[in-house]
Amino acid sequence: MEVKPGTNHLQKPQAIQAEVNPYKEVAQAMEEQFVYELIKEMKKSVPQNQPKSTGESFYESLQDQERAKIIAQQGLGIQELILDQIQPKSHKGGSHE
Numbered sequence: 001m002e003v004k005p006g007t008n009h010l011q012k013p014q015a016i017q018a019e020v021n022p023y024k025e026v027a028q029a030m031e032e033q034f035v036y037e038l039i040k041e042m043k044k045s046v047p048q049n050q051p052k053s054t055g056e057s058f059y060e061s062l063q064d065q066e067r068a069k070i071i072a073q074q075g076l077g078i079q080e081l082i083l084d085q086i087q088p089k090s091h092k093g094g095s096h097e
Contacts, residue, residue: 027082028072035076036068 043064052060072079 023083023087024079026086027079030082031076031078032065032068032072034078035071036065039064039068 040061043060
């Protein structure tokens with residue numbers, strides 16, 4: 001159990017974990033967005049023989065989003081860097097998982 005800063009009562013580790021989860025969700029979403037933008041820019045570097053239809057472009061963007069989600073779940077280390085910046089110091093000290 002830990003004393004929550006600014007209060008006079010003890011806080012259970014589960015309560016701290018519940019408070020950290022929103023930070024983890026934000027960090028993972030930011031990593032997903034970064035990977036998606038990376039994939040999108042890499043695809044721009046490949047020459048296209050013919051223009052794509054709107055439907056084809058939309059479908060490929062959905063595929064790219066899913067790829068980015070999978071890559072971010074496996075982790076590139078960006079999530080931990082983001083957590084180090086946005087997570088309150090009172091919640092640091094343990095693992096980010």
